[in-house]
Amino acid sequence: MxxxxxxxxxxxxxxxxxxxxxxxxxxxxxxxxxxxxxxxxxxxxxxxxxxxxxxxxxxxxxxxxxxxxxxxxxxxxxxxxxxxxxxxxxxxxxxxxxxxxxxxxxxxxxxxxxxxxxxxxxxxxxxxxxxxxxxxxxxxxxxxxxxxxxxxxxxxxxxxxxxxxxxxxxxxxxxxxxxxxxxxxxxxxxxxxxxxxxxxxxxxxxxxxxxxxxxxxxxxxxxxxxxxxxxxxMGAPPMNLIDGTIEETADGELHIRLARKELGDVLIPLKNVPEHRKRLGQPVVFGLRPEAISLAAESSDASLSKIECKIDYVEVTGADRITVCDFSEGRMFARLPAGADVSEGDQVTFHFNADNISLFDKDTGLRIESAQNA
CATH class of the missing domain: 3.40.50.300 (P-loop containing nucleotide triphosphate hydrolases)
Incomplete structure (x- = not known):
């Protein structure tokens, strides 16, 4: 060889x-x-x-x-x-x-x-x-x-x-x-x-x-x-990539704020690690794979992060239902099971595990490493 x-x-x-x-x-x-x-x-x-x-x-x-x-x-x-x-x-x-x-x-x-x-x-x-x-x-x-x-x-x-x-x-x-x-x-x-x-x-x-x-x-x-x-x-649909900002709450916890016009901003909890903390107030790119997202009704785990969305389009591919939601100036895709009861115009709550998040530097586009994704 x-x-x-x-x-x-x-x-x-x-x-x-x-x-x-x-x-x-x-x-x-x-x-x-x-x-x-x-x-x-x-x-x-x-x-x-x-x-x-x-x-x-x-x-x-x-x-x-x-x-x-x-x-x-x-x-x-x-x-x-x-x-x-x-x-x-x-x-x-x-x-x-x-x-x-x-x-x-x-x-x-x-x-x-x-x-x-x-x-x-x-x-x-x-x-x-x-x-x-x-x-x-x-x-x-x-x-x-x-x-x-x-x-x-x-x-x-x-x-x-x-x-x-x-x-x-x-x-x-x-x-x-x-x-x-x-x-x-x-x-x-x-x-x-x-x-x-x-x-x-x-x-x-x-x-x-x-x-x-x-x-x-x-x-x-x-x-x-x-x-x-x-x-x-890499990925079809590709990873959801949404602009956000890392902020600190009054009790010292970190989260990423994803700005939206209609349904209000979304706050996603982040692990309090040095790499995140030193980026306070800085713009970042939030990344989440479509298959990491599930309907809230399918999960009773209260610890999961959530995003409320209005579904604009549903694409049935046989094994999956790909839902598309408007999100600020971009779109968010979710890959749901074929039997998911969703239709265009529905207001839904999506759940996902915060450990599935990828974060990227807004200016360089490079991945931000942390204890949760290292």
Whole structure:
């Protein structure tokens, strides 16, 4: 297995810098997902690792060896593209074997390797078919199989599921995850799909405008986002982000005030910790995941914080009811069970545990750490 190291990697086109000093240490066997909005640089970064794009500055190492000037075919990587890039005049077996033939691999070894890869990808029944006789998911599996037989040091995936419908994406995603577990290989995967990122990755690299925002496990990315951008990007619906101010009550307790026009301000208790206390009177951003919110009728715990809202819209997704409430100048989303008795126009009280709160610095957007979320 091979690790990949990126140190101060930069990419410029003329005077325009698109990758701004990325540092990443990818351990052998990791499944790393690059995620971010369109144009954030995730595919460019992947192509730089592959050797398909040159780098302007920094170093890229694979298995401890700097590969800045090493041609792509000699880097020991295999890449699976968004387009299947299969040869239409070749069968599944021939497509998967093509690279091995170019390397003059013995015929028996080719048969053995291709057969094993086809079986692992459930393609052994289609080995003599041509691409036109395969579904989109099957074609993508052939492309993955072609990468597997090369036995690379690192697998690279550039949005491989974006051309598939929802059902095929789910099925192929499971197969890729199973493949990673069985091979214990190092994989780097680019996607704009948050579900793919959260379900496949051992670690996620969140990018924005060519800058690395956070590199952490899916659980940490989702539950402890490093900044407002990560909090608002990861999640569907995204984390509720509402401007507020930290204040102190007459008895010395701390709370955050969320200003509203119609129903009055909301006061949310905060733990009295030094990081909060030194921000008294300062604007902050209050963050709360939609699924951390429940209807007051569903909970009898009087210790829970509460917010009263008027529901403006209800979106039924099958398993959930997503409610939307106007909140000052923004909106607040709550993910409720499918059976929740809520309708547009209802006045409801939402409950949530204060330990689910994330706080961010209003000016920098960075997460405010405290005893309750450290």
């Amino acid at each position: 091979s690790g990949v190291s990126l140190r101060n990697v930069r990419k410029s086109y003329g005077n325009h810098e698109v990758i701004h000093g990325i540092d990443l240490e990818i351990d052998p066997g990791d499944f790393i997902v690059f995620v971010g909005p369109s144009g954030c640089g995730k595919s460019t970064l992947l192509r730089m690792i592959a050797g398909l794009e040159g780098i302007t500055d920094g170093t890229i190492s694979i298995e401890g060896n700097v590969v800045n000037d090493v041609p792509s075919p000699q880097r020991g990587i295999s890449m699976v593209f968004q387009s299947y890039a299969l040869y239409p005049h070749m069968t599944v077996q021939q497509n998967m074997a093509f690279g091995l033939k170019l390397r003059r691999t013995p015929i028996e070894r080719i048969k053995e390797t291709v057969g094993a890869a086809a079986k692992s990808l459930q393609l052994d029944s289609y080995i003599d078919r041509f691409p036109k006789a395969l579904s989109g998911g099957q074609r993508q599996r052939v492309a993955i199989g072609r990468a597997i037989v090369r036995e690379p040091k690192v697998f690279l995936f550039d949005e491989p599921l974006s051309n598939l419908d929802a059902a095929l994406r789910n099925q192929t995603r499971i197969e890729i995850a199973r493949l990673h577990r069985s091979m214990d290989a190092t994989m780097i995967y680019v996607t704009h799909d948050q579900i793919e990122a959260l379900t496949l990755a051992t670690k996620i690299a969140v990018l924005k405008d060519g800058v690395l925002q956070q590199f952490a496990t899916p659980d940490e990315i989702y539950n402890r986002p490093a900044n407002v951008f990560v909090a608002g990007f």
